[in-house]
Amino acid sequence: MAVPLSTGSPAGRPAPRRRWRPGAPAVLLLPFFVLFTVCTLVPIGNAVHLSLYSEKRSGLGFGGVERVFSGLGNYTAALGDPAFRDGFLNLALYCLLYIPLMTGLSLLLALLLDSTLARAKRFFQLALFLPHAVPGIIAALIWMYLYTPGVSPVIGALDAAGVQADILGTPVPAVVNIALWEWTGYNLIIFFAALQAIPREVLEASVVDGAGPLRTALSIKVPLIRPSLAMVGLFTVIGSLQLFTEPMILHGAAPGVVTTWTPNMYAYTAAFERNDYGLAAASSVLLALAAAALSFLVTRFSGGRSGSGEGSAKATAKASARRSGKGGHA
Amino acid sequence: MSKAAVNGVLLLATLYMVLPLVWLVTAAAKNTGDLLGGRTLTPDRWHLGQNLADLAATGDGIYFRWYLNSLLYAGVGAVLCAFICVAAGYAFHVYRFPGKEKLFGLVLLGVLVPTTALALPMYLLASKAGVVNTFWAVFVPSLVNPFGVYLARVFCRGYIPGEVLEAARMDGAGELRTFWSIGLRMVMPGFVTICLFQFTAIWNNFFLPLVMLSDTELFPVSLGLYAWNTQTRAFPEYYPMVVTGSLLAVVPLVVAFVGLQRFWKAGMTAGAVK
Numbered sequence: 294m295a296v297p298l299s300t301g302s303p304a305g306r307p308a309p310r311r312r313w314r315p316g317a318p319a320v321l322l323l324p325f326f327v328l329f330t331v332c333t334l335v336p337i338g339n340a341v342h343l344s345l346y347s348e349k350r351s352g353l354g355f356g357g358v359e360r361v362f363s364g365l366g367n368y369t370a371a372l373g374d375p376a377f378r379d380g381f382l383n384l385a386l387y388c389l390l391y392i393p394l395m396t397g398l399s400l401l402l403a404l405l406l407d408s409t410l411a412r413a414k415r416f417f418q419l420a421l422f423l424p425h426a427v428p429g430i431i432a433a434l435i436w437m438y439l440y441t442p443g444v445s446p447v448i449g450a451l452d453a454a455g456v457q458a459d460i461l462g463t464p465v466p467a468v469v470n471i472a473l474w475e476w477t478g479y480n481l482i483i484f485f486a487a488l489q490a491i492p493r494e495v496l497e498a499s500v501v502d503g504a505g506p507l508r509t510a511l512s513i514k515v516p517l518i519r520p521s522l523a524m525v526g527l528f529t530v531i532g533s534l535q536l537f538t539e540p541m542i543l544h545g546a547a548p549g550v551v552t553t554w555t556p557n558m559y560a561y562t563a564a565f566e567r568n569d570y571g572l573a574a575a576s577s578v579l580l581a582l583a584a585a586a587l588s589f590l591v592t593r594f595s596g597g598r599s600g601s602g603e604g605s606a607k608a609t610a611k612a613s614a615r616r617s618g619k620g621g622h623a
Numbered sequence: 624m625s626k627a628a629v630n631g632v633l634l635l636a637t638l639y640m641v642l643p644l645v646w647l648v649t650a651a652a653k654n655t656g657d658l659l660g661g662r663t664l665t666p667d668r669w670h671l672g673q674n675l676a677d678l679a680a681t682g683d684g685i686y687f688r689w690y691l692n693s694l695l696y697a698g699v700g701a702v703l704c705a706f707i708c709v710a711a712g713y714a715f716h717v718y719r720f721p722g723k724e725k726l727f728g729l730v731l732l733g734v735l736v737p738t739t740a741l742a743l744p745m746y747l748l749a750s751k752a753g754v755v756n757t758f759w760a761v762f763v764p765s766l767v768n769p770f771g772v773y774l775a776r777v778f779c780r781g782y783i784p785g786e787v788l789e790a791a792r793m794d795g796a797g798e799l800r801t802f803w804s805i806g807l808r809m810v811m812p813g814f815v816t817i818c819l820f821q822f823t824a825i826w827n828n829f830f831l832p833l834v835m836l837s838d839t840e841l842f843p844v845s846l847g848l849y850a851w852n853t854q855t856r857a858f859p860e861y862y863p864m865v866v867t868g869s870l871l872a873v874v875p876l877v878v879a880f881v882g883l884q885r886f887w888k889a890g891m892t893a894g895a896v897k
Contacts, residue, residue: 317798321714322726324707325772332764333733336744343747402636410629419884420637423644426876428827430845431869434852435643438650438866446646446664478640479891486892527735535739538829545853557739561834564743573743581740588735 337581343574344368367575376553377576381583383465384555388533391469396525399477403484404510418485422478429475433542436471441546461547464540464554471539476532480525487518523595530591534584537561556580644873651870655863674867677860685839686868689847693826693872696843700765701822705814708768712775712813713806717788727776733769739830746834760835761843765825771817777893778813779806816890819883823876844872 347363371377402421406414424432439445440460442452451458460467491514499509515522537557544550552566553559556576564573650663652671657663678686715727745764749755783806791801807814832846842850848868855861880887 317802318714318718318720320799321710321802325711325767326726328707328763328767329730329733329769332745332767333736333741333769336741336748337736339748340740340744343744398636402633405629405633408629410626411633412626412630417633417637419881421633421640422880423877424640426823426880427644427873428829428845428876430827430829430849431647431873432643434848434865434869435647439643439646444659444661444663446661449661474640474643477636482888483891486888490892531735531737535737537739542849542852545856560740560743564746565834570747574747577740577743581737584737584740585735 340574340577340581343570344578345571347571348569363571367571368579370572371559371576371579374559376551377556377559380553380556380559384534384536386465387469387472387536387555388530390465391472391533392526392529394469395473395477395480395529396522398473399480399525400484400515400522402477403481403488404514406481406485407488407514408506408510418482422482424474425476425479427475429538430542432475433471433539436467436474437542437546440467440543461543462549464543464547464549467543467547468536468539472533472536476529480529483521483525484518487521488514491517519595523592526591526595527588530587531584534580534587556583647866647870647873651863651867653863653866655859658862658866659859670863671867674863678864678867678871681864682839686844686847686864688840689842689844690871692841693843693845694875696762696765697822697825700762700825701818704766704768704771704821705818707766708771708817709775709779709807709810709814710802711772712777713779713783713802713810715772715776716779716783717802717806730769730772734773742831742834745831749835755835756837756841758841761828761832761841764831765821765828768817768821768824771821774817774890774893775810775813778810778816781893782810782813812886812889813893815883816886816893819879819887820890822879826872826876844868848872 344367345362345364346360347366349359349361405411406417411417427435439447442448448458448460495513495517496509499513504512535557536555540550540554540558544552544554552562557580560573560576560580563569563576646663649665650658651674652669653663654668654670654673657668657670662668711730715723741764746755749760754760787805787809788801791805796804826843827845828843829845829849832843833849836842836846839847839850848865851861851868852865855865
């Protein structure tokens with residue numbers, strides 16, 4: 294924190310000569326925390342609670358519904374369901390393909406855009422970002438049309454060139470492509486902004502030391518923007534696990550995309566087609582736990598390395614040395 | 624690396640990003656036959672006027688009803704949400720109070736919770752409270768954005784110098800008055816940024832309305848287009864309307880992002896670098 298701005302002392306003793314009004318922070322914080330409690334904390338608690346119960350219908354369903362405690366029964370039921378496991382498998386394949394591709398592509402484009410050779414930087418930034426302004430459902434609709442043989446000019450062109458493409462028959466790459474289209478530009482902007490913030494002296498130093506553009510990019514620039522990489526990684530993991538809209542749209546056109554194709558779709562189907570809220574809650578909780586575990590791993594890896602990683606430490610040290618050396622003149 | 628190679632790769636990536644949008648524009652101007660026949664990337668046989676007329680006529684203009692709904696959910700929701708976030712972020716920046724960093728940690732934890740995992744439990748709570756299938760079921764959850772609070776705190780740190788607040792207090796302004804007349808004004812670029820991102824998020828939201836709403840009169844555009852799209856198998860005449868409707872639904876967002884470039888760039892950097 295740059296500017297300490299206390300109006301009261303930490304111990305609660307009023308600081309001299311300042312009117313301490315304990316009401317102000319409370320009034321400002323209250324709306325957010327009331328809504329946060331109602332729309333986030335309570336639903337989480339409710340989901341955990343629900344996941345521990347199952348509903349038993351007596352007779353033909355006319356006798357009313359009875360809720361019975363089933364412990365981890367819903368969890369074992371979800372994990373024992375091949376459809377749920379398939380959903381996780383699809384999601385795992387999707388993540389394995391999407392996360393490295395998207396991060397790599399947006400990093401590569403950001404580095405190219407940051408290089409002195411790139412032209413029309415503002416134009417490229419905006420054009421590459423534009424797909425992010427398109428709602429996910431509309432992005433999925435556009436690509437569904439572009440994937441459909443007969444409708445799609447792309448498939449038509451490929452056909453004319455003698456390439457048989459059955460994109461709708463391979464759902465994982467089809468969904469990965471939609472996500473790539475939506476998110477590469479967004480993350481590119483984050484990386485580009487971080488690259489632009491690197492002090493120019495550091496880059497000059499690496500040129501003086503004889504590093505080429507490729508070496509500078511890999512050994513200086515990338516380690517220096519590690520915090521941005523970590524943040525993008527974190528948000529990409531959280532976002533990827535929620536995969537729902539795109540496969541839901543493709544479901545209408547691609548027979549391979551079943552209604553339980555991702556864990557999120559499984560939870561939705563369990564709740565609204567099977568009316569099994571306990572199972573739906575349990576699968577939502579499992580998904581959230583997976584997200585928490587993966588986010589932990591991502592922050593752990595990126596955070597742990599940035600401190601001890603040699604390249605990064607050296608580059609940072611060099612940067613600060615250069616900055617303090619040149620500071621007087623500038 | 625040569626200049627040609629660098630710019631060539633960038634141009635190729637731009638084509639990949641822009642061509643689907645070009646397709647959307649030209650496809651929105653085709654009739655059912657041309658659209659389904661793949662004759663879409665050519666500028667001839669213009670049919671946009673007819674498609675718009677169909678869009679306005681179908682279901683007594685229900686599409687434009689959805690459009691207004693979206694504007695209401697996203698417009699009012701985004702402004703209110705940004706205000707709530709900035710108030711909280713300002714409080715975290717300006718005041719010291721017991722348990723502050725723990726409370727902020729809770730906010731950061733909220734950023735990590737997958738929102739779609741919340742939609743279902745939220746539906747169940749809403750049905751207990753009897754608000755399922757109402758405006759409020761979609762509107763109220765869209766006012767919460769923990770990441771917005773985080774951003775607001777970062778922005779306040781950058782935009783509001785302590786001396787100004789001290790001066791306001793010397794002049795006898797109360798704390799809330801100081802927030803309203805000084806703090807909020809100074810952090811306006813941050814306010815606009817959070818507002819823009821929240822507008823997009825609400826406009827794009829699909830899962831929550833899908834879970835909460837069954838009355839088509841309350842649908843936002845995203846859900847309405849989804850509903851139409853599921854009917855295209857049986858009624859192919861819906862195809863051009865889904866595509867034309869999609870084009871119209873993208874327009875406000877593209878306009879907002881092109882017009883407010885410096886704000887979203889500032890917002891994304893504030894979140895990423897600090």
